[in-house]
Amino acid sequence: xxxxxxxxxxxxxxxxxxxxxxxxxxxxxxxxxxxxxxxxxxxxxxxxxxxxxxxxxxxxxxxxxxxxxxxxxxxxxxxxxxxxxxxxxxxxxxxxxxxxxxxxxxxxxxxxxxxxxxxxxxxxxxxxxxxxxxxxxxxxxxxxxxxxxxxxxxxxxxxxxxxxxxxxxxxxxxxxxxxxxxxxxxxxxxxxxxxxxxxxxxxxxxxxxxxxxxxxxxxxxxxxxxxxxxxxxxxxxxxxxxxxxxxxxxxxxxxxxxxxxxxxxxxxxxxxxxxxxxxxxxxxxxxxxxxxxxxxxxxxxxxxxxxxxxxxxxxxxxxxxxxxxxxxxxxxxxxxxxxxxxxxxxxxxxxxxxxxxxxxxxxxxxxxxxxxxxxxxxxxxxxxxxxxxxxxxxxxxxxxxxxxxxxxxxxxxxxxxxxxxxxxxxxxxxxxxxxxxxxxxxxxxxxxxxxxxxxxxxxxxxxxxxxxxxxxxxxxxxxxxxxxxxxxxxxxxxxxxxxxxxxxxxxxxxxxxxxxxxxxxxxxxxxxxxxxxxxxxxxxxxxxxxxxxxxxxxxxxxxxxxxxxxxxxxxxxxxxxxxxxxxxxxxxxxxxxxxxxxxxxxxxxxxxxxxxxxxxxxxxxxxxxxxxxxxxxxxxxxxxxxxxxxxxxxxxxxxxxxxxxxxxxxxxxxxxxxxxxxxxxxxxxxxxxxxxxxxxxxxxxxxxxxxxxxxxxxxxxxxxxxxx
Numbered sequence: 001x002x003x004x005x006x007x008x009x010x011x012x013x014x015x016x017x018x019x020x021x022x023x024x025x026x027x028x029x030x031x032x033x034x035x036x037x038x039x040x041x042x043x044x045x046x047x048x049x050x051x052x053x054x055x056x057x058x059x060x061x062x063x064x065x066x067x068x069x070x071x072x073x074x075x076x077x078x079x080x081x082x083x084x085x086x087x088x089x090x091x092x093x094x095x096x097x098x099x100x101x102x103x104x105x106x107x108x109x110x111x112x113x114x115x116x117x118x119x120x121x122x123x124x125x126x127x128x129x130x131x132x133x134x135x136x137x138x139x140x141x142x143x144x145x146x147x148x149x150x151x152x153x154x155x156x157x158x159x160x161x162x163x164x165x166x167x168x169x170x171x172x173x174x175x176x177x178x179x180x181x182x183x184x185x186x187x188x189x190x191x192x193x194x195x196x197x198x199x200x201x202x203x204x205x206x207x208x209x210x211x212x213x214x215x216x217x218x219x220x221x222x223x224x225x226x227x228x229x230x231x232x233x234x235x236x237x238x239x240x241x242x243x244x245x246x247x248x249x250x251x252x253x254x255x256x257x258x259x260x261x262x263x264x265x266x267x268x269x270x271x272x273x274x275x276x277x278x279x280x281x282x283x284x285x286x287x288x289x290x291x292x293x294x295x296x297x298x299x300x301x302x303x304x305x306x307x308x309x310x311x312x313x314x315x316x317x318x319x320x321x322x323x324x325x326x327x328x329x330x331x332x333x334x335x336x337x338x339x340x341x342x343x344x345x346x347x348x349x350x351x352x353x354x355x356x357x358x359x360x361x362x363x364x365x366x367x368x369x370x371x372x373x374x375x376x377x378x379x380x381x382x383x384x385x386x387x388x389x390x391x392x393x394x395x396x397x398x399x400x401x402x403x404x405x406x407x408x409x410x411x412x413x414x415x416x417x418x419x420x421x422x423x424x425x426x427x428x429x430x431x432x433x434x435x436x437x438x439x440x441x442x443x444x445x446x447x448x449x450x451x452x453x454x455x456x457x458x459x460x461x462x463x464x465x466x467x468x469x470x471x472x473x474x475x476x477x478x479x480x481x482x483x484x485x486x487x488x489x490x491x492x493x494x495x496x497x498x499x500x501x502x503x504x505x506x507x508x509x510x511x512x513x514x515x516x517x518x519x520x521x522x523x524x525x526x527x528x529x530x531x532x533x534x535x536x537x538x539x540x541x542x543x544x545x546x547x548x549x550x551x552x553x554x555x556x557x558x559x560x561x562x563x564x565x566x567x568x569x570x571x572x573x574x575x576x577x578x579x580x581x582x583x584x585x586x587x588x589x590x591x592x593x594x595x596x597x598x599x600x601x602x603x604x605x606x607x608x609x610x611x612x613x614x615x616x617x618x619x620x621x622x623x624x625x626x627x628x629x630x631x632x633x634x635x636x637x638x639x640x641x642x643x644x645x646x647x648x649x650x651x652x653x654x655x656x657x658x659x660x661x662x663x664x665x666x667x668x669x670x671x672x673x674x675x676x677x678x679x680x681x682x683x684x685x686x687x688x689x690x691x692x693x694x695x696x697x698x699x700x701x702x703x704x705x706x707x708x709x710x711x712x713x714x715x716x717x718x719x720x721x722x723x724x
Contacts, residue, residue, distance in 0.1 A: 021209045028264035088455050090172035091179045099460055110150055117146035125494045129340045177403050183446055184405040184466050185397055186383035187277060191439050192407055193395035194280035196244040197385040201254035204241055205261050207384055208273050212265060214380040215272040223375045224271060230285040232274040234262045240274050240281055247393040275376045277383055279438060294416060296365035298326050298430035303357030311343050315359040318437055321468055321493035323359040325433035328426040335497040377442040398475055399484060409435050424473050424533055440468055473533045476693050483508055487529040501526050510686060514565050521686035528690060540694055547687045549710035551703050554683050558676045560665045566611040569655055573606045582646040588655035595638045600667055601660045610655035615673045617651040629672040
């Protein structure tokens with residue numbers, strides 16, 4: 001309960017970390033003690049506040065009175081935050097009761113569904129490996145149901161027509177997931193590519209100082225000595241900074257100001273600034289050390305198993321995933337032979353001994369370098385500028401969604417093996433897994449730190465998590481938002497016998513396409529992935545000619561009114577519609593029976609199935625011009641008189657009765673009104689997307705077959721499309 005309503009509740013401001021960081025910079029610049037610097041920084045801030053030049057923001061929020069009713073209140077931001085010390089404060093600013101005071105009814109239910117979903121996913125994959133597709137499909141449906149149930153919580157909270165309605169919770173959930181993804185993106189860029197989000201010079205200076213005040217300097221001194229780490233010079237630091245600032249701003253004066261700030265820092269403080277949350281620059285300046293760490297993590301070992309049930313106990317899930325990644329070729333061999341490697345039986349003992357041995361060795365390597373990881377990748381310094389991550393210019397993050405981030409590790413593979421093109425070997429995939437492991441462990445630490453700063457306690461601190469879910473050999477971005485295709489080789493450590501096609505985006509999934517065209521386009525996506533993964537060149541001319549052939553096949557099918565490819569619609573009697581007969585779909589039956597039926601046959605029985613065809617009659621003028629093209633003068637006359645009774649501004653779509661004209665093709669009196677090109681373009685849209693990813697830009701409105709002659713003839717039957 002909050003009954004206070006105060007704004008100017010303090011004559012002085014205590015900004016904690018800000019005054020400490022500013023005090024450090026002042027003390028170095030004026031050559032005074034840190035205490036004197038902090039005191040001077042505090043007095044400056046409060047003098048500015050008293051002079052009215054510093055305003056403490058006012059928060060307007062919904063509190064509760066002594067009866068528990070909501071009331072509008074105001075407080076200074078500082079007082080609001082201090083008042084939340086016993087609650088949980090979400091990134092959106094909403095404060096909730098701590099779970100040790102009162103637990104939400106949703107908390108344990110959500111946690112239980114997460115647990116059950118994890119079990120279903122594991123059981124489903126084992127079933128798939130055994131070739132039990134029915135059980136796999138069943139488990140896949142279950143895990144998707146649990147996922148949907150958890151994801152639906154945010155909609156439940158935002159729906160005012162149920163007892164759980166709580167709009168602030170909807171925004172809180174959104175703000176938490178956005179923050180988690182932002183931390184993942186920002187950390188991933190700095191860890192894997194040395195790319196920091198320095199959108200303004202002030203952020204650079206703040207980062208230099210905050211890494212100095214929030215780092216364990218005694219530990220960093222020991223690390224420099226123990227591992228003989230390179231100590232970055234001021235020039236080195238400026239190289240690291242300019243590598244990131246060039247995306248956002250250029251200023252010689254501000255660069256000089258930053259360089260002056262660096263000159264005030266000690267050797268270990270510059271090392272902290274360059275190496276904290278930056279695996280890339282630790283590699284850049286200490287390549288031998290980094291190769292040694294990665295080599296140790298991916299080294300294959302055997303360990304004799306005495307007790308199969310306890311063999312993998314004590315090996316964390318992320319290490320088990322790394323072991324399977326390192327032994328990719330071996331796990332792939334088992335998958336192709338439908339051999340399930342499980343520690344519940346005594347089969348494939350040699351593989352299991354390698355998994356256990358490799359996993360335990362990787363754990364030992366992590367323990368060996370634990371001090372290095374703690375000193376640089378598990379600090380108090382959260383990634384830079386996460387609140388403004390939408391402006392991030394990416395170097396390695398290929399895509400990001402509401403609750404996920406995906407990055408490429410190709411640069412690490414090329415560096416480690418000193419090659420120019422990846423081969424996708426077990427060793428290369430292992431390097432990817434090793435670097436990803438270091439990143440995900442650092443990410444777990446910062447998500448726990450983020451949870452702690454929201455005032456989350458106990459076991460719930462670890463509930464916010466992002467894990468290694470997919471490994472793709474190839475991922476192709478289409479240029480459309482949230483549209484990409486990839487080949488999944490590994491999912492949560494489970495190696496697939498054949499890479500699986502991953503499609504994202506409504507235009508790529510396109511469930512409205514005829515199944516034969518969908519199957520063929522999916523085949524082209526998979527073919528593109530495999531050609532890239534195998535290092536082969538893609539013959540664009542060949543693909544263009546094939547797409548031209550597919551267009552011509554679709555055009556033939558449309559002209560023949562083939563039921564496999566046309567969109568159908570059932571039209572009922574006029575009484576079945578609220579609108580007048582000339583305003584409802586019944587209009588098309590009326591048009592047919594009065595204009596075309598005398599020659600081609602009447603629709604007598606309703607409801608009737610019709611096929612939808614696009615016409616050239618997109619305006620009043622084009623309707624008149626179109627009617628003049630009809631060869632049969634009687635039909636021309638009937639059509640004109642019909643439109644005098646039922647005038648239309650446009651007739652872009654005609655729905656033709658299927659039972660009368662199916663199989664015989666479009667009658668010549670109708671064909672002159674039809675335009676099949678838009679339908680061809682719609683049905684071939686996924687092929688155009690593939691061409692776009694290969695660098696071929698099609699002019700809107702044109703067909704590939706307008707330019708390229710079909711090299712092959714395609715024919716579509718009831719199940720597939722075949723070359724003839």
